[in-house]
Amino acid sequence: MKRIVVVGGGISGLSAARQLLKNGHDVTVLESSERIGGKVFTSEFAGASIDTGPDAFLVRDPEMKELCDDLGLGDGLVAPQSGSAKIWVEGAMHRLPRNQFLGIPLDINELESLGLVSPEGIQAARADLTTGNNAPNHEESVGALIRRRLGDEVMDKLVGPLLGGINAGDPDNISLNAGVPYLSAAASHDESLIRSIQKFLHSSGRDPKAPVFLTHPEGLSKVIDALDTELKGRIVLNERVSSVVQEETKWVVKGEALYEADAVILSTPASISSEILAGTCNQVSELLSTIEYASMAFVLFAFPSRDIDPFDGSGFLVAKSEGLLTTACSWSSSKWSHLESSTKTYIRVSVGRIDDDRALQLQDNELTLHLLEELSLLVGIQAQPLESKVVRWPESFPQYGLGHAQKVEKIQSCLQHETPGVYVTGAAFNGLGLSACIRDGKNIARKVDNHLREINEMGQCE
Numbered sequence: 001m002k003r004i005v006v007v008g009g010g011i012s013g014l015s016a017a018r019q020l021l022k023n024g025h026d027v028t029v030l031e032s033s034e035r036i037g038g039k040v041f042t043s044e045f046a047g048a049s050i051d052t053g054p055d056a057f058l059v060r061d062p063e064m065k066e067l068c069d070d071l072g073l074g075d076g077l078v079a080p081q082s083g084s085a086k087i088w089v090e091g092a093m094h095r096l097p098r099n100q101f102l103g104i105p106l107d108i109n110e111l112e113s114l115g116l117v118s119p120e121g122i123q124a125a126r127a128d129l130t131t132g133n134n135a136p137n138h139e140e141s142v143g144a145l146i147r148r149r150l151g152d153e154v155m156d157k158l159v160g161p162l163l164g165g166i167n168a169g170d171p172d173n174i175s176l177n178a179g180v181p182y183l184s185a186a187a188s189h190d191e192s193l194i195r196s197i198q199k200f201l202h203s204s205g206r207d208p209k210a211p212v213f214l215t216h217p218e219g220l221s222k223v224i225d226a227l228d229t230e231l232k233g234r235i236v237l238n239e240r241v242s243s244v245v246q247e248e249t250k251w252v253v254k255g256e257a258l259y260e261a262d263a264v265i266l267s268t269p270a271s272i273s274s275e276i277l278a279g280t281c282n283q284v285s286e287l288l289s290t291i292e293y294a295s296m297a298f299v300l301f302a303f304p305s306r307d308i309d310p311f312d313g314s315g316f317l318v319a320k321s322e323g324l325l326t327t328a329c330s331w332s333s334s335k336w337s338h339l340e341s342s343t344k345t346y347i348r349v350s351v352g353r354i355d356d357d358r359a360l361q362l363q364d365n366e367l368t369l370h371l372l373e374e375l376s377l378l379v380g381i382q383a384q385p386l387e388s389k390v391v392r393w394p395e396s397f398p399q400y401g402l403g404h405a406q407k408v409e410k411i412q413s414c415l416q417h418e419t420p421g422v423y424v425t426g427a428a429f430n431g432l433g434l435s436a437c438i439r440d441g442k443n444i445a446r447k448v449d450n451h452l453r454e455i456n457e458m459g460q461c462e
Contacts, residue, residue, distance in 0.1 A: 001026050002452045005253045005261040007241045007276070010038025011434055012426045013267030014227045015067070015441030016448075021231065023449055029231060030255060032240040032268075036228060039396055040434070042219025045389055046302035048339055048346060049219040050332060052391035053298075054434060055348070056080070056213040057220075060182075060204070061435030063442075064223075065214065071226040079211030081337045086316040088324075088378055089116065089157050093316065096158070101197050102183055103162035104146070105154065108194075117153045124151030129192050139402055142180055143172030149193040161317040165328035167397045167432055168294035168353050178408075179400035181431075217338035220434075241268075244276055244422060251421055262455075263421045263448045267441065269293065270398065270428040281419045287411050291404075291428050293395040295360050296327075296352035299371055300389040303345045307383035310334070310345075316378070325351045325359040325367075326374050344386065349375070354399055364390040398428040421451060 002025050006017045009031035017027045029036070039053035057064040068074045085096050094116040097105045105111040108126045117125065128149050140148075142163065146155040155171070163171045163180070177184045186200035187193055216222045228235065239255045244264050246252075253259040266273040274288035314335040318326045332339045332346040339346050349371050351359035359367055368388045375381040408429050415422055425444040427437050 002262040004263045005259050006265045008267035009036030012437040012441040015438040016265050016445045019442045019445035027234055029235045030239040030241055031237050034237055037224035040220050040224050042221035045300050046387040051219050056215040057434045059214055063435035063438040067438055077214040078217050079214055080314055080335045082314045082334050084313040086313050087161055089319040103159035106194055121151055121153030125154050128194050132191055140176055141172055142174045142176050145176055161319045165317050168296045169399050170354050173401055175400045175402050175404045178404040241276055244280055265444055266424045267426050273424055284411050284414045292399045294354040294397040295394045297392045299349045301347045301385045302387045303383050303385050305343055305345045308345055308381050324374050
C-alpha cells in the first residue's frame with residue numbers, strides 16, 4: 001500500500017482521492033479552508049438551499065452524472081423546468097434562439113425573426129451557409145472564429161455574453177482548442193460552421209428531448225457530502241501547505257504538520273500550486289504563475305412574490321456592450337421546480353469579468369444596492385428584497401488563453417522529468433466544467449497508479 005497526499009479538496013482533488021482509495025492506496029486530503037468542495041457550495045438562504053457556485057452540470061459530459069449514480073444520488077437529480085433564456089442588448093430584452101450551440105445560431109431564419117441582430121448581421125451570418133474554407137490552419141480564439149465565420153454581431157450579442165457568463169472570460173482571448181473543445185471539434189471540417197455544428201450534434205447521438213442540465217434539489221453540495229462520507233477520516237481541514245520537497249525516496253508535504261508520501265497531487269489554483277512548487281520545480285512554478293484567473297461574485301435575492309412580476313424564462317444574460325455590472329441573472333424560482341414558492345421569488349445575479357472588476361471593488365451593501373437599480377432597469381423590479389447575500393469567488397475562474405494546451409503539456413512534461421511523483425490537476429488545465437474536473441482528477445489518479453507500479457517493479461528487479 002502506497003501513501004498519496006492530495007493537496008486541495010475541490011472536485012478534482014476529491015475525485016482523484018476517491019479513485020486512489022478504491023485502488024487500495026492510503027490517501028490523505030489536505031484542505032486549507034474549513035470545508036471541502038471548492039466552488040461547489042450550497043448556501044442556506046431565505047429558507048432554501050441555493051448553489052452559490054455552479055448550480056447545475058452539463059449532461060453531455062458523463063462524468064458528473066456517473067459520479068452521482070455511483071454515490072447513490074442519480075435518481076434524485078432534476079432538470080430545469082424552463083429552458084428558455086433571454087439577453088439584454090441595446091437597451092432591450094430579447095429571447096435567445098432556441099436552436100443554438102454555445103450561442104451560435106443554427107437556424108438563421110429563427111435568428112432573423114427575433115430582431116436581435118441587424119439585417120447586416122443576418123446577412124453576415126447567413127453567408128456562412130455558402131462559404132467553405134472553414135477549418136482554421138492555426139490556433140485561433142473563439143472570438144476570431146465566430147467573427148470570421150458569422151460576423152461581429154453574432155459574436156458580441158450571442159456567443160460573447162453566453163461564454164462570458166459561464167467563466168467571466170473574453171472569448172476574443174479564449175483558445176478555441178483548449179477552452180471550447182466541442183466547438184473546436186465541430187469547426188474542424190472544411191465547410192459551413194453552422195452545418196458542421198449540426199453534423200457534430202447529429203453524430204453525437206444525443207436525444208434532443210433529453211435534459212441538457214441536471215442538478216440536485218438540495219444543492220450540489222450533496223455530492224460533496226457524499227464524497228466526504230466515502231473519504232471519512234482522510235481529510236484534514238484548515239491545513240495550508242507551503243511546500244513539497246523530496247527527501248531520499250519520499251516526498252514531504254509541509255503544512256502545519258509534515259506528511260510523508262510516495263506521490264503528491266496538487267489540486268489547488270495554479271497560483272497556489274506555483275507557490276508550493278517554488279524552489280522544488282522552478283520552471284513549472286513559473287509556468288503555473290502565468291495562468292490567468294478571473295474573479296466573480298454571485299448575489300442572491302429573495303423577493304416577495306406578490307411584489308414582482310413573473311419572468312418568462314430561466315434567466316437572462318447581459319451583453320458586455322451595455323456597460324452594466326450584471327453579467328447574467330438566473331431566475332431560480334422559474335428555473336428549478338424545487339425553488340418555486342408562493343411567497344418568495346429567488347433570483348441569482350452574476351457579476352465580474354476578466355477585464356471588469358468594478359463590482360468586485362464595491363462593498364457588499366454597495367454592490368447589492370447597485371444591482372437592485374440594475375434589476376429595476378432590466379426587469380422592472382421595484383420591490384425591496386426580503387433577504388440578500390453576496391458570495392465572492394476571487395481569482396477562481398481560470399482563463400484558457402492562446403497557447404494554453406501547449407503550456408499544460410509543458411507543465412506535465414517538466415513535472416514528469418524533474419519531480420516524478422508530483423502531479424497537478426484542477427480546472428486550470430484540461431477543462432472548466434464539473435465533469436472535466438472529475439475526468440482530470442481520475443486521469444491523474446491513473447498516472448499516479450502507473451508511476452507507483454513502475455517504481456515497485458524497478459525495486460523488485462533490483
